[in-house]
Amino acid sequence: MSKVEIGRQTPEQNTRSLGFRPLYAQVKHQLLERLINKIWMPGDALPSEQHLAVELGVSQGTVRKALDELTDENIVVRRQGRGTFVAEHTQERALFQYFMLSPDQGKKDDNHFPQSQLLSLDSGSATHRERAALDLAANEQVWRMERNRTLQSAPLIAEKIVLPQLxxxxxxxxxxxxxxxxxxxxxxxxxxxxxxxxxxxxxxxxEGTAKRLGCATGTPLLRIDRIAYALSGRPVEWRISYCLTDNFHYVSNLK
Amino acid sequence: MSKVEIGRQTPEQNTRSLGFRPLYAQVKHQLLERLINKIWMPGDALPSEQHLAVELGVSQGTVRKALDELTDENIVVRRQGRGTFVAEHTQERALFQYFMLSPDQGKKDDNHFPQSQLLSLDSGSATHRERAALDLAANEQVWRMERNRTLQSAPLIAEKIVLPQLxxxxxxxxxxxxxxxxxxxxxxxxxxxxxxxxxxxxxxxxEGTAKRLGCATGTPLLRIDRIAYALSGRPVEWRISYCLTDNFHYVSNLK
DNA sequence: AAGTGGTCTAGACCACTAA
DNA sequence: TAGTGGTCTAGACCACTTC
Known part of the structure; x- marks a missing residue:
């Protein structure tokens, strides 16, 4: 690992405070870059705060503040006594961060992770909408996936997923x-x-969606239009889900 | 203002770490208590970090960590060079923290704060559901309010609000x-x-809701069931909103 | 110029985990 | 016991606002 230059700004550089960026933000940027470049992969342990501090030439507290922000953004997970790890996409995370449907009665748990049936997977040129949603170049190809999702064999979601083929x-x-x-x-x-x-x-x-969900045409459905972003900030998934909400609801916490 | 006792735990007290509570958590608790007791009201400035540190007998960094958490929870607002203030319910906050409907085209702005028409305001004994939602005692009274909300005179929301009368x-x-x-x-x-x-x-x-919104019976509506909590942690409002989502959508950020 | 929050440091010690 | 993250301190200085 090569030594990295992170410089504290002198007051002179910073007079009038144009573009002042705190040290910890630079440290965070460094760490993010390494994560994007897969120097550390999901599940890996990062070097300790102390090691990073020495390597980057800053104090432990400054590294700490950078790691705290990465923790808040679910990019990194810290475990006291063990270390700091690159966050993984466990089933638990899928259930609690990326699946907001919950049963009206009872609590959400591992039994409430829906099964999926793949209906189709094709590729083609991105439509205007797909290009806009995924920020694609002209003529770029996309995957289009359709799947049904069930919970304890009851149909719950009919969804389409669009991904950049590249x-x-x-x-x-x-x-x-x-x-x-x-x-x-x-x-x-x-x-x-x-x-x-x-x-x-x-x-x-x-009509088609109703058939997939086993409900009548015209039944009210919750339509969820999702764009998911990768570590790099790029949108990499566009998903539209139609959900039966007779016995389930979508949870949103305002804070 | 009387001096307050906040003690650092000795290792002896803390051996086996039963109920270990960091100092900053105790400081936060102290501050929260004063906010609940209205020692400081919305819009008021809190004492400076330095003053609080001296008064509570801890370092400035410890007060800082407590205030940082209160900031994250939107209980307090910090402005560099000016001070720390008790958060107020401005229209901006209502729009961006508590009103998640956004127009399909264009950006959300001050023009997208809905007007309200009050239809009724009555009181009565809480039903079972109301008692459960608001955590009320038996026979407690509630207010029930019905209102319509419009955006640029187009009907958007029909809602019912339930509040503990006490x-x-x-x-x-x-x-x-x-x-x-x-x-x-x-x-x-x-x-x-x-x-x-x-x-x-x-x-x-x-039928009734459709009339209020000027749509056909059976039109799909987004039903939002909200419980709002006060500083004390108590649920103080139960609201059910039926929203026309032809030209609007509900925004949820997963992170 | 004075006062506030924001950043950064160096060092000490505690809580927790794993070997 | 060693190593990690978590807490706490004291002090310095910077950025920002107000007077």
């Missing part, structure tokens, strides 16, 4: 596709999802 | 009720809302 080369070779595909993104394609934006609407079930 | 004595005397009622809660009733939990479903519009 980032997920060989996706069609992987069989079977797991239900928790973000773990796959991590492990096979090196794309770590770290956050997502969802837009929700209530819509009437169209 | 906490909102004299609510019926206030005319007109503002659209941003959390500001009212703060200023008149001393109930500062600091967080809320929302449960979302897609449902078909019933």
């Amino acid at each position: 980032l997920f080369d060989g996706l069609d070779k992987i069989k079977p596709l797991p239900s928790n595909i973000y773990a796959l993104f991590d492990q096979i394609f090196g794309q770590s999802i770290v956050r997502a934006e969802e837009k929700l609407k209530a819509v009437a079930a169209e | 906490l909102f004595d004299g609510l019926d005397k206030i005319k007109p009720l503002p659209s941003n009622i959390y500001a009212l809660f703060d200023q008149i009733f001393g109930q500062s809302i600091v967080r809320a939990e929302e449960k979302l479903k897609a449902v078909a519009a019933e």
Whole structure:
């Protein structure tokens, strides 16, 4: 590992405070870059705070503040007495960070991780909407995946997933596709999802969707439009889910 | 202001680490208590970090960590060079923390704060559901408010709000009720809302709701079931909103 | 110029884990 | 027992606001 130059700004450089960036932000940027470049992979332990401090030429407290922010962003996980680790896409994380549907009665638990049935997986040129959603170049190819998701064999979700083909080369070779595909993104394609934006609407079930969910045409469905972002900040997944919310609800915490 | 005792734990007290509580957590608890007891009101400046440190007998860094957590929880607002202030329920906060509907086209701004028309305000004994939602004692009274909300005169939301009457004595005397009622809660009733939990479903519009929203019976609506909590941790508002999501969507950030 | 929050350091010690 | 993250301190200085 080569020594890295992180410089404290002198007051002269900083007079008038144009573009002042605290040291810990530079440290955080360094660490993020290494994570993006896969110097450390999901599940790996990072060097200790002390080691990083010496290597980067800053105090432990400054490294600490950088790691604290990465922890808040679910990029890194800290365990007292053990170390700091690159966050993994465990089933628990999928359930509590990326699956906000919860049963009306009872608590959410591992029994509430939905099974998936793959209906189709094709590729083609990105439409205008797909290009806009995933920030793609003209004529770029995408994967399009359709799947149904069930909970204890009751249909719950019909969804379509769109992915840039360049980032997920060989996706069609992987069989079977797991239900928790973000773990796959991590492990096979090196794309770590770290956050997502969802837009929700209530819509009437169209005929095809109704059939997939075993409900009547026109049934009110919760439509979830998700864009998921990788560590690099790039949008790498566009997903639209139609959910039956007779016995489930979507949870949102305002704070 | 009387001197307060905050003790650092000796290792002896703490051996086996039963109930270990860091100093900053005790400081935070102290500050929270004063906020609940209205020693400092919304908009007030808190004493400086240095003053609090001396008063509580801890270092500035420890006070800082406590204030940082209160900042993360939107209980307090810090402004460099000016001071630390008790958070207020401004219209901006209402719009970005407590109103997650956004127009499909264009950006959310001050023009997207909905007007409210009060339809009714009555009181009565809490039903079972109301008691459960608001954690009320048997036979406790509640206010029930119905209102419609419009955006640029287009109907958007039909909602019912339930409040414990004991906490909102004299609510019926206030005319007109503002659209941003959390500001009212703060200023008149001393109930500062600091967080809320929302449960979302897609449902078909019933006849009465459809009339209020000017849509057909059976139209898919986004039903938002909210419980809002005050500084003390108490649930103080139960709200059910039925939203037309033809041109709007509910935003949720997963992180 | 004075006062506030924000950053950074160096060092001590505690809590926790694993060997 | 050694190594890690977590807490706490005292002090210095910077960035920002107000007077």
